Each structure stands twice: as C-alpha cells, then as structure tokens.
Amino acid sequence: MLYLAALLVHCVPLAMGQYDICKSWVTTDDGPSWEFYACQPKAMRMKDYVTVRVDPAGITCGDPPERFCTHENPYLCSDECDASNPDLAHPPRLMFDSEDEGLATYWQSVTWRRYPEPLLANITLSWNKSIELTDDIVITFEYGRPTIMMLEKSLDNGRTWHPYQYYADDCMEAFSMPARRVRDLSTTSANRVLCTEEYSRWAGSKKEKTVRFEVRDRFAIFAGPDLKNMDNLYTRLESAKGLKDFFTVTDLRMRLLRPALGGTYVQRENLYKYFYAVSNIEVTGRCKCNLHANLCTFKEGSLQCECEHNTTGQDCGKCKKNFRSRSWRAGSYLPLPNGSPNACAAAGSAFGNCECYGHSNRCSYIDFLNVVTCVSCKHNTRGQHCQHCRLGFYRNSSAELDDENVCIECNCNQIGSMHDRCNETGYCECREGATGPKCDDCLPNYYWRQGCFPNVCDDELLLCQNGGTCYQNQRCICPVGFKGVLCQQSRCEVDKKDCDGAPGAGGSLATVGLGLLALQLRGWVDL
Secondary structure (H helix, E strand, O other): OHHHHHHHHHHOHHHOOOOOOOEEEEEEOOEEEEEEOOEOOOOEEHHHHOEEEEEOOOOEOOOOOEEEOOOOOOOOOOEEEOOOOOOOOOOHHHHOOOOOOOOOOOEEEOOOOOOOOOOOEEEEEEEEEEEEEOOOEEEEEOOOOOOEEEEEEEOOOOOOOEEEEEEEOOHHHHHOOOEOOHHHOOOOOOOOOOEEOOOOOOOOOOOOOEEEEOHHHHHHHHHOOOOOOHHHHHHHHHHOOOHHHHOEEEEEEEEEEEOOOOOOOOOOOOHHHOOOEEEEEEOEEEEOOOOEOOOEEEEOOEEEEOOOOOEEOOOOOEEOOOOOOOOOOOOEOOOOOOOEOOOOOOOOOOOOOOOOOOOOOOEEEEOOOOEEEEOOOOOOEEOOOOOEEOOOEEEOOOOOOOOOOOEEEOOOOOOOEEEEEEOOOOOEEEOOOEEOOOOOEEOOOEEEOOOEEEOOOOOOOOOOOOOOEEEOOOEEEOOOOEEOOOOOEEHHHOOHHHOOOOOOOOOHHHHHHHHHHHHHHOOOOOO
C-alpha cells in the first residue's frame, strides 16, 4: 500500500488535468458557439509504440552461439547465448516485453572477445512521430552498467542526431568534459547537454542497474522539487528559447561505447565477462500535437493526433482546407490557466483577409488556384502569408509571426556543416565527426583542423607502434628506423641500406598488418 501511495504521488504532477480540454459548447448573447482552449494528450508509456533497431550487424549474441561469464562469478562461465534456441536467445524485443515476476529477460550483445577493438553497440528507438518527454528515461542493464555511453536524440526521424547526455566513469577522460549533475543546473542552463558520472562507476552491487536521463530534475528547476508549481514550468516552456524543443524527440539512440569492467582495468585472460545486456527501457511522454489535440491514437503502425481547432496532420501542424484565412500557429500555454488555442479560422473573402504579418504590403490573386498570396516578403520570410523562413534561416520561437526578427540566420559553419540550411530548431546538418548546433565543434575522438578529422592515435586503444609516441592524437612521432601512420613500417623495407642495424627490422610485415587492421577497424583507411 505504501508503494502504491508513493507511485501515485510520483505520477500526480505530470498527470494533472491541466490543458486536457480542447473546446466546450458555450452560450453567449450572440448565441451558442464553441469556445476553444489549448490542449494536449495525456502522458503514456511510449515504449508500447516504439520500433527498435540494434546495430552494427552481428552485435546481438547467439549467432554463432557463445558462452559468457558474470562479474560475480567471472571464472564460472556456464551461461550460453544461442539465437537458435528460444530459451537461450536474447533478441532486441526483450527490452520491451512484459517480464514475469522475478525473471528478467534482456537483449544481450556479443562478448568483448576481440579486445582491444572497441565493443560498440547502438540501440535506436523510433516513433515516426514527435513526442514530448514528461518523465525520466530509465534504462535497466543486467550484469553491470556501461562505463562509457551516450544518449542522442533526433527531431527529424533520424536524419540528423544531436547529443542529449554523456555518461562515463571519468567524463574528462572519455569526453573531455567536466562531470556535472542535473540538479546543479540553473534556470538559464536547464537545457544544457552535460556529462554525468553518477551511473557509470562500478559499485559492485546487483541493485545498481539503472541509467537515467533526468527529465524530472530539469522540470524541477522551474516547478520545484515536488513539481507542484507546474504553472511556472508551462510558462517557461512557452517563453524560454529552445526549452520546449529540448524535451521533444522523434527518435532516441543509445551509443554503448565501453561495457562494465567490474574493476579498474580489462582482464585480458577472461574477456567473456564483458558485454552489454539491457532488460528494460522506459520512456514516458505524450504525443506532440502543438496544443491542438487531447487525444492521440495508434493508427496504421504510427501514432496520430486527433486534431481539434480546425487543424490537421500527424502533429496538427497545418490548417484544414477552407480554414486558412490566416497562417497556422501552434497553441500556447499562455495566458494561464487555459492558454491560447490559436485555432485556424474559416476563410472569408479572398482579397480582404490576406494576412502577411507585416512582412509585405502587396498581395496577388492567383486565378487558377483561387488563392491570394503575399508578394515580396521581407525580413527573411517566405510563403503565401510570409509565414515561413527563407532557406538558411529558422523560426525564432520566442518571437511572434509579425516580429521583424521572426527568422534567424542559421549561421552553419561552412566547413563543419553539409550546407547552410538548418532545421526548425536551428541545428545544422553536420559532416562526419562534427557536432554542435552550428557544426563548429568535433565529436569525441575527432580533432579540428579546418574540419573534423578522426584521431590517428590515442593513449588507450590505438597505440603508436615500435616505440612511437602519440602527438595530440593527430600523428605518431616515430623513432629512427620506422615510418608509417602508426610507425608500423620498417624503413629498411623501402631503403635497403637502412636495414643494417635498423632496430626491429624483423617481423615488420606482422606489425604493418596489425597497424592497418587497427586503422580499418577505426574506419580511417579503405583497404
């Protein structure tokens, strides 16, 4: 009973009835009519509607069958994964099944038998629909949590990805970032991407299974520790630039970069105890309907808003035909308590109701389409009503449509980005290795030199050979007698006169093979 009461207290703030009614039938002096309100669907378990993909190919254990150990009994390797045996298989769907009490079912990767080659796995969750997170993302690992991982998000169905949170036992070593806690963020940094060490250090306890993306702690920055001041949260979501989009996703991706070690270093003599195993992923959220719907249903394999306010589309993102006398706008949480529905209005006379939001003072009638369109839109706008932004610009979420600064230049880094266009949140499409809203930064294991280039060497996984030293991750400084990207080639193979007395001349072919294999595995050379 106490557990049930605690669960109810936990769920009440985010399940409140605010913004759950889209319209009501009212009677005024002018007669009966609909009165519209901003509205949104209730929060629900989004894992019930997700599709999952795990890559690279062959990362799931069992094909071929293999044995594995546990950290508790590292030398008793009696467990087996076999994809052909339902009782011994660990496919991805087991991350979302209903588990019998006391029996955990889980997806499992292959073991780290190819160490020191990194053991990398991606788990991608897709909804084919914009959703808004309303509670923590909770990932449950069996047999130890990863020592290094990343959580990424997409707002465009997986076409572009952006970091959401970094996890490591040593953030500075893994990602060159200081460790931070969400609870220490301020109102001006609530949507900051950070690295946390809270879920990655080895605790040696079977109870230490979960990794979180702390949505509630970020909400609490505005709504208080018990999330009782939801009005302040809704106000901030509407007014703080980028905050609402921070909690919006179409896809999530977990990049597992190093498994649980069960200690401080990898024991090469027993690599069968290193692997990933995920038993459950909880994602709680609601369909994003732009405050134009309070219902969301699962139709034809995807979620669909049941749109009100004369809107239509999967996210209620446009006006219905014959309700386009002014441009579509998302609903607003403000003013409290009912917000602004910004309902689409029925079309009136063609010329008299053309609205250009102050970005044009000329209209033109297109006879064969029977529409009126604005001409020569200013302030970097475009569209029939100057309601969209020109390519290379994006919508300023804190400005009204009639504001001269409604469109902001993308300012994509010319070297790091694919082109000068960005998405609706201002994020540019980055080239390989680049990251950041403007693609002006590099991902971990890349360095900037008029673009992002992969590290040639490092001090952990890809060592310079034959006594070479790694210089700023960019090149190996080779000793006398050796050359090559990793100092893997004896100079005497090229210049015979250098062979006499050249240190390490023997066995150079094996060294070259190892060096090239390491580069190929890291994706830096094409063989």
